[in-house]
Every structure is written in C-alpha cells, then in structure tokens.
Amino acid sequence: MAKLEFNNESTYKKFLEGGKEAEFDRLFDKAVEEVKKGFGKKYPMYIGGSEVFAQEQLEERSPINKDIVIGYFQKGLRSHAREAINAAKNAFRDWAALDYRKRVEIFKKAAEIFSAEKFTVAAILSYENGKSRYESIGEVDEAIDFLNYYANEMQNNKGYLRKTVIRQSSARVNSGFQGAPGSEEKITIYMKPYGVFGVIAPFNFPISISVGMSTGALITGNTVVFKPSSTDNMSMLTGLKIYEIFTRAGVPKGVFNYVTGPGSEVGDEIVTSDSVSGIVFTGSKSTGLEMVAKTYSSGKQKVFIVEMGGKNPTIVSKYADIADAVDGIVSAAFGFAGQKCSALSRVYVNESIKEKFISALMEKTRTLKIGNPLEKENYVGPLISESAYRRYVEYVEKGKAAGNLIYGGKRADVGLNGFYVEPTILEIKHENEIMHKELFVPILAIDYYKDFDDALYKANDVEYGLTAGLYSKNKKEIGKFIDSIEAGVVYVNRRISATTGAIVGAHTFVGWKGSGLTGKGTGSRNYLQQFLREQSVAVVK
Ligand SMILES: NC(=O)c1ccc[n+]([C@@H]2O[C@H](COP(=O)([O-])OP(=O)(O)OC[C@H]3O[C@@H](n4cnc5c(N)ncnc54)[C@H](O)[C@@H]3O)[C@@H](O)[C@H]2O)c1
Numbered sequence: 001m002a003k004l005e006f007n008n009e010s011t012y013k014k015f016l017e018g019g020k021e022a023e024f025d026r027l028f029d030k031a032v033e034e035v036k037k038g039f040g041k042k043y044p045m046y047i048g049g050s051e052v053f054a055q056e057q058l059e060e061r062s063p064i065n066k067d068i069v070i071g072y073f074q075k076g077l078r079s080h081a082r083e084a085i086n087a088a089k090n091a092f093r094d095w096a097a098l099d100y101r102k103r104v105e106i107f108k109k110a111a112e113i114f115s116a117e118k119f120t121v122a123a124i125l126s127y128e129n130g131k132s133r134y135e136s137i138g139e140v141d142e143a144i145d146f147l148n149y150y151a152n153e154m155q156n157n158k159g160y161l162r163k164t165v166i167r168q169s170s171a172r173v174n175s176g177f178q179g180a181p182g183s184e185e186k187i188t189i190y191m192k193p194y195g196v197f198g199v200i201a202p203f204n205f206p207i208s209i210s211v212g213m214s215t216g217a218l219i220t221g222n223t224v225v226f227k228p229s230s231t232d233n234m235s236m237l238t239g240l241k242i243y244e245i246f247t248r249a250g251v252p253k254g255v256f257n258y259v260t261g262p263g264s265e266v267g268d269e270i271v272t273s274d275s276v277s278g279i280v281f282t283g284s285k286s287t288g289l290e291m292v293a294k295t296y297s298s299g300k301q302k303v304f305i306v307e308m309g310g311k312n313p314t315i316v317s318k319y320a321d322i323a324d325a326v327d328g329i330v331s332a333a334f335g336f337a338g339q340k341c342s343a344l345s346r347v348y349v350n351e352s353i354k355e356k357f358i359s360a361l362m363e364k365t366r367t368l369k370i371g372n373p374l375e376k377e378n379y380v381g382p383l384i385s386e387s388a389y390r391r392y393v394e395y396v397e398k399g400k401a402a403g404n405l406i407y408g409g410k411r412a413d414v415g416l417n418g419f420y421v422e423p424t425i426l427e428i429k430h431e432n433e434i435m436h437k438e439l440f441v442p443i444l445a446i447d448y449y450k451d452f453d454d455a456l457y458k459a460n461d462v463e464y465g466l467t468a469g470l471y472s473k474n475k476k477e478i479g480k481f482i483d484s485i486e487a488g489v490v491y492v493n494r495r496i497s498a499t500t501g502a503i504v505g506a507h508t509f510v511g512w513k514g515s516g517l518t519g520k521g522t523g524s525r526n527y528l529q530q531f532l533r534e535q536s537v538a539v540v541k
C-alpha cells in the first residue's frame with residue numbers, strides 16, 4: 001500500500017497566499033450568521049448511539065456576550081457515565097477486531113467532513129469560547145491535521161504490527177535455558193488496544209484537543225467515553241459537533257459516546273471506573289494529578305496520557321532583534337487573551353536593553369484591539385468566565401502591591417455582557433508567586449537579568465515545562481538555551497509567536513515536568529503507540 005503523504009490544512013495561509021482574504025472573511029461572516037440562527041436548542045447526550053436526556057439541563061452561554069444562549073445541554077449524572085462506559089465496553093470487541101485500514105478510512109472521512117464544514121465549526125467555536133476568526137480556523141485546521149496525521153501514521157506503520165523469526169537451530173539440548181537452541185519460531189508482535197478510554201478535554205481547545213485525543217484512542221482500536229468541558233467553562237456544542245461528524249464518517253454506535261456534566265461527577269466516574277482501561281486528559285495540573293493519585297492510591301491501575309498546564313518563559317537577550325521579540329511576545333502572551341496552555345507569561349530581559357524593549361513592547365501592546373472577537377479587527381476577546389475575571393483582578397492587585405503595573409490592569413468596556421480585560425504587563429521579581437503560578441489570563445510578568453545563565457536558571461525554575469522561547473542572535477546563547485531549557489516545545493527567534501502555535505507533523509506538542517506525564521507529544525510519531533499495548537506471540541510449527 002502506498003505511503004500516505006501528510007499536508008497541513010493551513011486554511012488562512014492558503015487564502016492569503018492566493019490573494020483571497022476577502023473571500024475568507026466572507027465565508028467566516030456568513031457562517032457566523034448561519035450558526036447563530038440555530039442557537040437556543042436543547043441537545044441530548046449520545047450513549048450507545050441513542051439520545052439520552054437527564055433530569056437537569058446546563059445552559060451554555062457565549063463568553064462574547066452572556067446574553068447569548070448557545071444551547072441547553074444535559075447535566076449528566078454518574079449513572080449516565082456508567083451507561084456510556086458499558087456501551088463503550090460492549091462495542092470494544094468488534095471495533096478492535098476491525099481491520100486498521102477500515103478505521104483509517106473512517107478518520108480520513110471525518111477529516112474530509114471537518115474540512116468541508118470548517119467555517120461553520122470555526123464560527124461555533126468563536127461563539128463558544130471567544131476566539132477570533134484566525135484562532136478558530138487555526139484550531140479547526142489543527143483538528144483536521146490530527147485526523148489526517150494519525151490516520152497516516154496508522155497506515156504507514158501498518159497498524160504497528162511486526163514480525164520476527166528465530167531460525168531453527170541445528171543443535172539440540174536436553175533441557176532449555178535462556179538462549180537455548182531450538183525449533184523455528186515465527187513471532188508476531190502485535191500492538192493491541194486496551195479497551196475503553198475516557199477522553200477528558202479542556203475548554204480552551206475544545207475541537208482540536210478533543211479530536212486529537214479521541215482519534216488517538218479510536219484509530220488504535222479503543223472505544224471512547226468523551227466528556228467535553230461542561231461546567232463554568234463550557235464547550236458542549238463543539239463537543240456535539242465532533243460526535244456528529246464522527247458518526248457521519250462511519251464510527252459505529254457505542255464506539256464513541258458523548259456525555260456532558262460536571263467533571264467532579266461524570267468525569268470522576270469515568271476516571272474511577274474499573275471498566276475504563278485508560279484516560280487521555282488535557283487540562284490543569286491539579287485536575288490531572290488528582291485523577292492519577294486517586295486511581296493509584298485506591299490500588300487501581302490505568303493508562304494515563306496526561307497533558308497539563310504551563311508557565312511559559314521567554315528570554316530576550318542583548319543580542320535579540322527587538323522588533324521580532326516584541327511581535328512574538330505580544331502574540332504569545334495576549335492571543336486568545338492568554339488562555340492557551342502555551343501562552344507566554346514570564347519574560348526575562350537583559351538589563352542593558354530594558355528601556356528600548358519596554359517602550360517597543362508598550363507601543364505594540366497599545367495597537368491590540370479589545371472587543372467582540374467575531375469582528376475582524378479585534379485581537380483580544382473575552383475571558384471565558386467570571387472566575388477567570390476574578391483571578392485576573394486578584395493577580396493585577398497582587399502585582400501592583402509587589403511590583404510595577406506598567407500597562408493595562410483594568411476591565412475593558414466594549415459594550416458587551418462579557419469579561420473583557422486589558423492586556424496587562426507587570427514588572428515583578430522572579431521570586432514572586434506571579435512568576436510561578438499558571439494564571440490563564442492576559443498578564444505578562446517581566447524581570448531583568450545581567451547574566452544569561454541566571455536568565456536560564458529562572459526560566460527553568462518553575463514546576464512546569466511546556467513551551468519556552470528565546471530571542472538572541474548569539475550562537476553560544478542559542479546553543480546553551482537548547483541544551484539546558486526544560487520544556488517540551490522550544491522556539492528560537494520566532495516572530496509569529498514566542499511560545500504558541502505548534503503545527504501538527506512539524507512540531508511535537510509535549511509537556512515536560514509538571515506539564516505532562518508521558519514525555520510523548522501530540523501531532524508526533526510517538527503519540528499513537530501510547531494507546532496500544534504490545535503482545536509478542538511466538539508460534540512453533
Ligand atoms: N498541555 C496541553 O496540551 C494543554 C492544552 C490545553 C489546556 N491545557 C491546560 O488546561 C487548563 C485549562 O483548561 P480547563 O480549565 O478546562 O482545565 P480543568 O483541569 O479545569 O478541566 C479539564 C477537564 O477536566 C474535567 N474535570 C474537572 N474535575 C474533574 C474530576 N475531578 N475528574 C475528572 N474530570 C474532571 C473538566 O470538566 C474538564 O473537562 C490549563 O491549565 C491549561 O494549561 C493544557
């Protein structure tokens with residue numbers, strides 16, 4: 001079978017390179033008009049292919065404007081999670097037995113459907129979590145890329161099956177021992193799925209991360225109970241869209257189940273169930289570690305594929321191109337209002353360029369428009385929730401008390417019922433809590449250094465290790481940075497973003513230290529094997 005070639009979806013880039021930006025905008029604006037006509041409906045969960053309703057509903061409102069009700073979803077209970085786990089368990093044998101090439105076909109089909117409907121999905125996403133059109137289409141592209149990339153990996157690795165042989169020996173021994181000569185053994189090394197996987201997703205990349213995690217589990221032959229983020233930070237409509245597209249692509253009933261409800265109940269039931277063999281989770285460090293601790297401390301065993309938070313640094317050296325550094329820092333810190341796990345939140349700047357750098361940074365930050373992210377010109381949209389806003393206020397106040405507030409720090413009145421805030425820049429010492437705690441709001445903290453080794457030490461001196469950036473044209477510094485930075489996704493002199501924007505198949509997206517458990521990244525060659533267990537079967541004729 002021919003090797004499948006991978007190509008990124010890159011929607012906006014293709015429109016732009018083809019001189020068709022106006023067409024891109026027209027398609028997005030049209031999709032926005034269409035999707036809003038469908039808001040306010042009541043949606044079921046899907047368990048074993050059937051619609052399931054709970055006693056209570058969850059009302060999902062848009063962070064863009066809390067007056068907009070996106071829809072009513074089910075407040076699932078533990079009993080619903082158990083039903084979904086049973087459905088997934090019952091569907092496992094047939095799905096696992098299906099030829100991997102058939103599964104590859106299904107996920108290629110899902111990629112095609114997503115691609116054909118990308119503007120609709122992106123418009124829903126913008127309403128649901130407040131992303132700009134560029135961030136939304138970029139995220140939908142990432143979902144399509146995950147589908148194609150993992151399908152290609154499965155096929156190009158022939159389902160990961162390998163064969164080995166031990167040749168017949170001419171010698172013969174009376175009793176066996178390690179390495180004893182013997183008869184010919186034909187050995188098949190299978191990579192087999194585990195069973196049911198719980199897919200527990202965060203609010204901030206509800207399409208790409210949910211699709212990536214689910215595809216990883218499903219294409220390798222596991223079945224899934226999928227729970228999108230359902231309380232406070234809600235992403236249930238995009239979650240439902242994923243269910244619909246997978247079903248239309250041919251995922252059979254019971255193989256992929258969609259349940260909504262509080263993480264502390266529905267999520268916890270999935271994590272603690274004896275019938276669930278693995279959890280693939282992306283979210284905060286506290287939730288991630290808690291579920292692992294809970295499982296192992298109760299004497300249970302499960303596979304955990306866990307990606308967690310970040311406190312991502314960038315160093316700006318005296319050898320930096322300051323204009324590039326400022327562009328990259330501003331987009332990494334303030335894109336999607338700082339609500340990416342990869343967002344930049346700490347910068348260490350060489351003292352000798354302090355004034356020049358700060359003045360350029362403020363000038364650039366001033367150009368960012370805050371407002372309704374559906375409008376093309378706005379770069380900084382809303383925070384996802386009131387609790388995120390409270391966190392912003394709390395840490396702006398703490399920052400003012402312990403350091404200098406040099407930009408922003410206030411709520412922005414954009415005439416909408418949402419939590420819009422100013423991109424904020426603080427000068428604060430590395431030792432302060434703000435330099436160590438993941439805040440997930442647009443607050444950028446800056447400290448200064450004399451010695452590059454000290455900046456490197458500070459960059460590494462946090463419990464996380466997700467993304468990191470450096471701006472320097474000095475080869476020695478670049479070498480040192482690459483050798484010693486403790487992060488999974490590292491960028492040097494990148495103008496488009498200091499720490500965000502990994503591309504499937506090109507970068508790998510992986511957290512070190514407190515940012516992840518497995519050391520294997522998404523969108524990379526090592527991802528799928530985490531959902532499989534090896535089995536060596538030796539047969540002597
Ligand atoms: N490393 C990565 O790839 C990556 C990517 C995106 C987001 N993140 C991280 O995710 C966080 C933001 O997302 P969030 O606020 O949705 O995270 P979160 O940890 O609050 O929630 C993640 C998911 O876990 C569920 N959950 C909550 N309590 C649970 C429990 N007791 N048992 C089972 N499930 C439970 C939630 O309902 C949600 O679906 C940030 O820390 C961010 O850095 C990491």
Ligand SMILES: N[C@@H](CCC=O)C(=O)O
Nearest residue numbers: 205340341342500501502
């Ligand atoms: N993959 C995204 C981040 C996902 C986490 O929130 C990036 O590379 O910026």
